[in-house]
Amino acid sequence: MERARFDLPMPGVALSPGSVERLMAEPWRYGFISLLRRIGADPRIDPVGTARRPQAEPFRLGQAPSLAFAPREIADVREVNGRLKIRLLSLGMFGPNGPLPIHMTEIAREREQNRRDATLVDFLDIFHHRYLTLLYRAWASAQAAAGLDRKDDETFSFFVASLAGHDPDEIASQPFPAHARHVPMHTFVQTSMRSVQRGPVALWPPRMGTRSAA
Numbered sequence: 001m002e003r004a005r006f007d008l009p010m011p012g013v014a015l016s017p018g019s020v021e022r023l024m025a026e027p028w029r030y031g032f033i034s035l036l037r038r039i040g041a042d043p044r045i046d047p048v049g050t051a052r053r054p055q056a057e058p059f060r061l062g063q064a065p066s067l068a069f070a071p072r073e074i075a076d077v078r079e080v081n082g083r084l085k086i087r088l089l090s091l092g093m094f095g096p097n098g099p100l101p102i103h104m105t106e107i108a109r110e111r112e113q114n115r116r117d118a119t120l121v122d123f124l125d126i127f128h129h130r131y132l133t134l135l136y137r138a139w140a141s142a143q144a145a146a147g148l149d150r151k152d153d154e155t156f157s158f159f160v161a162s163l164a165g166h167d168p169d170e171i172a173s174q175p176f177p178a179h180a181r182h183v184p185m186h187t188f189v190q191t192s193m194r195s196v197q198r199g200p201v202a203l204w205p206p207r208m209g210t211r212s213a214a
Contacts, residue, residue, distance in 0.1 A: 019038075020084075023035070023077050023084075024077050024078060024079070027072075027074040027075065027076055027077045028071075028072045028074065030073075030074055031073050031074070032073045032074060032088060032091070032132075032136075033136065033139060035074065035086065036048050036133075036136045037136075037140070037146060037149060039058075039059060039084075040136075040140070040149065040150070041149040041150060043150060043151070045057065045058055047137070047140075047150065047153060048133055048136050048137060048140070049133040049134050049135075049136055049137025049138075049140070050137065051133075054129060054130070057133070058082075058083055058084065059083055059084040059085075059086060060080070060083055060084070060085045060086065060125065060129055061086050061087075061088070061125070061128055061129040061132040061133060062085065062086070062087045062088070062092075062121070062122075062124075062125035062128045062129060063075075063087060063088050063089070063090075063091070063092030063093065063094050063095075063121075063124070063125065063128050064076065064087040064088070064089060064094075064121075065094045065095070065105050065108040065109040065112060065121060066089055066094065066095055066105070066109065067095065067096065067102070067105055067106065067109065068089075068095075068096075069095075069096060069097075070088075070089035070090040070095070070097075071089075072089065073088055073089065073090065073091075074086065074087070074088060074089070075087045075088060075089045088128075088132070091132060091135070092124070092128050092132075093124055093127075093128070094108060094109075094124075104120075107120065108120045108121050108124075141155075144156040
């Protein structure tokens with residue numbers, strides 16, 4: 001399988017060269033969900049969270065080991081081997097809100113900053129990347145607006161059409177909208193109801209031994 005690469009000169013697609021430069025210089029201006037949505041809007045790559053292998057994705061997600069409470073979502077962004085390396089301050093196993101003991105964050109932070117040993121951080125980023133992309137996919141699957149980023153990912157039309165018993169493929173191939181067919185039927189029903197109300201009303205004869213209500 002061909003390895004996907006994130007080419008920094010990307011004119012006319014989701015992230016322009018200027019956007020990549022601003023992202024690296026000022027990562028605090030971006031949010032986790034909004035950034036992945038812009039990256040995933042590129043039609044040349046698989047939707048975020050659907051690739052079978054990480055090699056098919058042109059970016060990497062991870063977490064920066066920090067003991068501070070996260071003031072923002074994205075810690076830093078850099079380019080590593082032709083791919084964007086996006087590290088978050090939260091939503092991972094490190095930090096005061098992470099599931100690991102706090103001394104594990106201290107060890108990982110001290111090794112990365114003082115010894116330039118990112119072995120522990122890189123190992124946990126294997127799991128960070130996988131579940132963070134799945135987290136985004138779960139969010140995007142429930143958002144109608146996110147489905148409009150890519151032409152073939154719009155699914156809410158199918159959901160709404162299914163409630164009415166329609167097939168979106170049949171609706172798209174018909175020159176007359178399916179819902180417009182009910183307009184003449186609505187007028188016919190109104191006319192029929194008026195004729196029934198204005199027509200003669202049958203009165204049942206009373207039974208023997210009873211008096212008519214009239």
